[in-house]
Structure formats: C-alpha cells, structure tokens
Amino acid sequence: MKILVTGAKGFIGRNLVERLKTFKEYEVIEIDRDNSKEELEKEVLKADFIFHLAGINRPLIEEEFMDGNVKFTKDIIELLISNKKNIPILMSSSIQAELDNPYGVSKKAAEQVLLEYGIRAKAKVYVYRLQNVFGKWCRPNYNSVVATFCNNIARGQDIWISDIHKEITLVYIDDVVKSFIHTMRSNRTTNGYLTISPEYKITLERFIELLKDFKSGRITLRLPDMSDEFVKKLYSTYLSYLPEDDFKYSLDMKTDYRGSFTEVIRNLNMGQISVNISRPGITKGNHWHHTKVEKFLVVSGSGIVKFRKIGEKEVFEYKVSGEKLEVIDIPPGYTHSIINTGTDNMVTVMWANEVFNEETPDTIFQEV
Template sequence: MKTVLVTGANGFIGRNLVATLSRREDVEVMRIDSKNSLEELAEYALKADFIYHLAGVNRPENTEEFITGNLGYTQYLINILSSNQKKTPILLSSSIQAEQDNPYGSSKRAAEEAVFAYGHNVGVNTFVYRLPNVFGKWSKPNYNSVIATWCHNISREIPIQVNNPDAEVTLVYIDDVIETFIGSMDDPDASYISDYHDISRSFKVKLKDIEACLVSFKSSRHTLVISDLKNDFERFLYSTYLSYLPENDFGYDLEMKHDNRGWLAEFIKTEHSGQVFISRTKPGITRGNHWHHTKVEKFLVIEGEAVVKFRQIEGEETLEYPVNGLSLRVIDIPPGYTHSITNIGTTDVITLFWANELFNPEKPDTYYLEV
C-alpha cells in the first residue's frame, strides 16, 4: 500500500486526481487544502510515500501572496521533508506562466527551482510539469480558464467576449493530465531530478473554433443536430460543456408528432452519421409502405410485437421478419425494397429507428408503395 499526499486536493486538478487515486486498492490518499493547517501538512508529508504538490496561488488580493502561496508553501513542505531526512518523490504542478517575467510567473519558477534543488540535495525523483491551459470537469468558471468560463456562460446564454478570434491556445485535457501524473508515480524506472515534463497530448485550437463548437453544442438541443465528435478534442470539449449545464437544466423535451397511428419523435441528428428517432405504434397499425433509392435504415423494436415486411419494388414475393421487445433483433432496410412495420400484438409497439442521412424535405428519397 502506497500512501500519497495531494496538496490542493479541492482544486480543479486535485479533485480529479483524488477521484482517480481513490479507486485504487493499492493507494491510500491523504488530502490537504486551504482549510488545513501547516501542522497538518507536516504530519501528512512525513507519512507520504509520494507527494502531488498541486497547491498554489494565482488570484491573490495582493502580489506578495504569490511568493508566500507558491514559493513559501513549497519551501515549507520541502523543509519538513529535509529536516526529517525524508526522501519523498514530489510532483509539482507548475504553469507555462513560469516562463513569464511577472509576479505570478516568478513565484512559480522559484517553486520549481526549490523542488529541483530538493531532488538534487537528497537524491530523489522530482517531476515538474509546466502545464498549459487545462480543461475538463470541475474547473472554476470566471477564474482562469477560458473553456470553463465559456462553457458556463454559453450554457446559460450569457454573452462571452472574444477579443482575438484567431488567437490560438494550447490546451490539455484533465484526464490526460491525471493519467500522466499517475504514470510518473507508477514508473518503476523513473530517474528524474531536474527535468521538466510534458503531458502526453495537447491540442492547439483557435478561439473562434472553440466558440463555434460550444455554440453548436448549445443549439443541438433545439436542432437535434449534434457534432459528429470526429476528433478527441471535440469529444472532450463536449463532455466538458455538459459538465457545466445548470443542475436544473439537465433535461430537454423532444417534439412528439402525434397522429392516429401513435407518435414519432426525432432524437439525435448528425451531419455525417444520420439520425435516430423513436415511435410508438398502436395495435393493428402499419407504418412505412415506402422505399428509398439510397437511404438505408435500421429498425429495432424494444417493446411490443411487430412484423417487418419487404418486397422488391419490381417483385411479387413478400418477406416477413417477426420482431418483439423480448428478443432484440435489428432489421436492416436495404434500398430498392418497399417495406413496412405492423403492430401485430395487443399492446403498443415502441421502435427505435436509425437512418444513414438526415431527412431532407426537398429531396426526401422516400416513395410510397405498398408492400
């Protein structure tokens, strides 16, 4: 069992790290945050086999707090270890701002140098990560993350400010950060004293592209057209956006088109992967009796009993496929076959449909013909 100390445990990165480490049976996690005393920090530090030093100050009331909160706190931690002859590996979460000549950057750079010196003096591994902009769940909006702020504001229809839409930012995703951090601890061959380390993957994205993605995520509840999430960044950004939805706004209604057959509702649409919709069909009712040149579909009955019928548009033989909600069976609908689905049971039939393209009323590719 490895005992791990996480300072800044209630911060953005700390919460995600603790949530992951806490699932491991071979790790005991000790947490330090701003509510803990220096005495508690000392007590936990002396018990730790590995230290994630994530605590720091980046929005103080006065600039002097940069030194006390970043360098001073780090030096206190190191002094506790050194004075007790403890050789405990430390991973420091720093910032690319350490390259800048400003009070915050200077304080982070000084904290880095203190950690490197500790590693040299006692001969123990140290891992210093100069992080770019980190995004993901639990980051604080209107603080120091453009992604968090924009996700929060756009989801609430609060205007955002984009001074330079073509500006490019370098981003890393929180899950990649956590995976990389834990990998440093778990590496049995680690031998690092004064090296800077990078996250396994980063993304360079223009602000206007981030804004466009987030606006499309917001509008997808109304248009039902969701991004194809064709790359990892869009997928991670969508997950991040949803984590900022107001807690009273997780749900949204679909338009249900009612008629004498039951109802039908579109669920999800994509530009490149078609759309999904769902229907409720009353006993004895038939849907379909049409065919397509190119459009294809899949039918899945999840409740009730039905039969799907096919006939080549120039043929006479009718094919029948019985389906029911007790034995899930997907039926492919090829082009060139007129097809229908009939409720042959005594209860309503619930069916999921997928089509490989969005419905275009100007070019529906749907032609009536009874099976």
C-alpha cells in the first residue's frame, strides 16, 4: 500500500511518517515544500491513501494563506478528478477554521474543497480540526506555546504570558498519529469531521508550574506523577527540548571509607531509588523499619544480605551477586545488613517505598 504524506517534514508529518515506516506493509511517499510540482503530480497518482498535512500558518504576506492552504489542496483534488481517481484523503485542519481570521478562513475553504471532492469522486475524505498539538519535534518560537515554553524553560530563557489564568486545550502528537492511522486502516465509510481523543485542558499557570517542576527535578530528584497521562506526555515532551549538550546531570554522591550512597530518583507515589557502592569487606545497614520496605538488587560484585527478626535470635542469610540478578525484599520488622564478601566494589540498586524524611526516618539502628 502506497501512502503519500504532504507536509512530511513538518511537526505532525514527521511523526506520522516515522510511525508509518514501522509498518512493513506500507510504502511511504514523502512530499514537502522542496518537491517540485511535477514530483507532486507523479506521486499523487501512485498513492492508495493521502495524508494531506501541508499548509501555511505563518506567511510573509496574508495572500499566502489562500495559496498554501486552498490552492495547494485544489491542485491535488483537480489532479485526482482529471485522472478519474477517488483516493481516500485525510486532511489536518485547525480549530481556527471556526474563526473569522485569514488563517481560519483559508483552512475552512480548504476543508470545503476536500468535502466537495468526496461528493464528486465518491471518495472517502476525513477532516481533523486539530486543537493545539504538542510533542517532540515541534518547532519552538514559531506557533506552539508548548514547544516554545519547553524550549525556553529548559534553556533558562524568559517566557512571556499575557494571562496566566487562560485555559488551553491540548492533544498529544502520538494520539494524533494513532488516530490518523486508525482512520486509514479502519476503512471507515463515514466522511466528514473527526476529532482526537483525549483532549487535555490546562491553565497556563499550571502548565508553567509543571515545566518548572520538570526542570528543578534534576536537583530535587523528584519525578512527576506518571499516573497522570497528561503529565507523563508533557514530561516526555519537555525532555525532547533539552539542549543536546545538557542531557547529563550530576548526582550528590555521599562518600566515606565504606564506599558511597547516591539518591537517583524520588517520587511521592513510588518512593525512592538509590545506588549503594560498598568496598570489599564493608558491612552496611544494621537497621530496621516499622513500615518502610525496600528492595535490594546487586548488579555488580558479590555479598551477603543478613536478616534477624526484632526480638528473636535466628539470623537468615541470602547470597547476592551481579552474576545472577535477584531481588531481595526487605520486610519491616527485620534488622538487616548487606556485606561485600568479594574483592571488588559491590554495586546495589535500592528501592524504598517512601522518600526518606529526616524528621520521620523510620530507621532504627540495631546489629543483625
């Protein structure tokens, strides 16, 4: 199946093309502004399905709206009509089509051209009036508040807001692409307007607050709430705008003669992840918890984890090694220790179900 995508190098087009390439049954034909009219005509007639995503939204002069949005659509339609083709077309439009401004008027006119083609050629046509789309690869400082704010906050640059209480509606790029492909593959017979689900409504104040929390997370080690689908998608988007020389950041390694202990991640919902390095012969721990639980995973070196239930004398031992990855559960009510019995440093990944709080540490020292 040959699929043609106009606007293939744009934000939505690029994401769609890369997803389509993962399906072996599709041949993707990419058309963008650097293709000639002859190339467009040749490729359009080869297509079994067309994603028409090309358009103009930031022209130098107002007249370019009609040329880039309406005339370009007409050129494709007339080519199909003159060659007696009824190729299905999915077009990305905008909620601006509901407004009386030059861009909105041009998008609505382009929609009408497509809908008329559906009637004339008895072709399947689908129009998506998209809300503000956010996600990776969107151009900052252009026409996306999400891309601009993610980019600028990640770089410590200023942002400007006229009304922090303004509410915006957003849809995520992967949801857009998923819906587009589903519509194509479902071969649905219903023509006309379609929408993306889910939509997310958020005030600019809350939106900026989240982005600033993402940025400070490298210091606080706090991950955002990944159970919130919008927050998860926005966090992924934010990270895609990090400067390419700033992917790495340092952690606070607490070191002494025994080795080191380093917190990596904190999250109020999922607890805390740390990395513990023990030098040969070193014993760490010898404490217990009332409620806090942990998991130990030795990923390098070898050692022994010892347990003793509080108030009893019997000691239990578990051998651990990076040669065989096994998780050790640390239940409450057992004093425990971990001993490096090898000749190299032992590295242990540790998870606790709650973030450490100095005021209520729930850590009682007692020898195993």
